[in-house]
Amino acid sequence: MPSTDLTEVLQTMPVTEAVDTLIGWRVSTNFDGRRTTVMITETEAYAGTDDPASHTYRGRTRRNQAMFAGGGTLYVYRSYGIHWCMNVVVGPPGTGHAVLLRGGVPIVGEEVMRVRRGRADHLTDGPGKLAQALGVTGAADGTSLIRGPVRLVPGDLPDRWQVTATTRIGITKATERRWRRIAVPIHRSGDTGGRGRLRD
DNA sequence: GTCGCGATAGTCT
């Protein structure tokens, strides 16, 4: 898919559809010549001024301006004063909709991720961990997901993975909306419990 | 495996 079309797709797709579509896509970063890629396995939708749980519910602020920049933009914010979290902005400029990337599976650069995380396990199974493993910080807030250091690449889940819809996590408002998606490998008999790890 | 809890600082009221 040409990149101009990708921007078009992200700017016209409803956020409630993007939360499904982005599952299985890849996020690839290149910082200081170190490339890392994950497959997205967990997402949450935040629907702008219609959504009390969204950072953009009360309109534009200094923090959330990237979320109003239009589909194809990366929105990065600091969570709990400690962690960075990444969002794919969706919809036309000014609408303030985005999909939070909550988790993924390492595809490329797993060793780099271990170094950045300072540990060998739980590399990308949470929004703060995912951003840290990919080397994403507030410096990348507002950059293009088509041309910037953090890029989005369409893709599909492998066979034998399935997606479930649940309520969102860690929020206190509009908790009834089932706007979270999580993909897990389907258990095969004889499988001793690998974490759904993939090869290149 | 699950549960509880403290750390920590930017953002908004």
Added chain:
DNA sequence: GACTATCGCGACA
């Protein structure tokens, strides 16, 4: 001054 789109660790099963 209060709240937070989280994480890691230790306790327990």
